[in-house]
Amino acid sequence: MPVPASTPAPPKHVFVTVGSTRFDALVNRVLSPPVLDALRAKGYQTLEVQCGNSDVDIGQLQKVAEDRWKLAGGVETTVWRFKPSLQADYEQADLIISHAGSGTILDVLRMKKPLIVIPNPTLLDNHQAELSDSLAGLNHLRSTTVADLPQAIEKFDISTLVPFPQFDGSRFRELLDDEMGFSHSRETSAGR
Structure with missing residues (x-):
């Protein structure tokens, strides 16, 4: 009796969002070789970046992302600014990397999705760091900095959330x- 062919696992998908703000440092970092290498090493095959009001040329950024991913193994990358809702993007993601806005954090955590947050230090009073550090202390998410994002991805153990x-x-x-x-x-x- 022939053994049925197994269905290949769907590609692991990462969704990155900066919300309605401008967070150029995060947008550029997620498309950097160290972050792309860390994602690839964890088995992610598609990357979608919502760049909001970041001061980036989407066409140029898309080309850079595609070129970098091709070097890293041909992972599909999409970059865009806004949509009326991010609900479907959250649902499709296996990992979400986000600014530390309270609305985004609550939406994602209520969906029980793995979340890495990066507080935006350019915002007044750094309120995002307080929220993200508190929730990270309760082990609901992982909080990191733009500079340490590759290491956060490498060490992120979803099973411990x-x-x-x-x-x-x-x-x-x-x-x-x-x-x-x-x-x-x-x-x-x-x-x-």
Whole structure:
């Protein structure tokens, strides 16, 4: 009896996003040979980069990316600025590399996708670093710098991530009630 042919695994896909901001350093770094080599070594075969308002020539950047990936083994690369939604891009990704914007982080963690975040140090008060460091400390994601991105990819062990808790609307309601002085609402809801 013939052994059925196994279906080849789909290519591993990396999605990079900088959101609506400008983060030229991250866009350029993800297309650098050290990062491309690290991704290839981890088995990633496609790379999609959402570059937002970064001051880059997309055509030139696309050509540089294609040339670099060809040298690294022919991995497909796509670069673009904006789409109405990133939901489908998150869903298709096996790894997401992102700026450390709170909206992006929450969207990705709720989808239980592996995430490496890079805070943008050019933003005021470096609030992204506080958020990313806190979530990295809880092992929900990996936080790194632009310079250390290749090493972060190499050392990133997805199996060690702790799933991000799902949103609990009742907990928010309890906190709001407590803040507003409606502590009786918890007693009422507990007695049901």
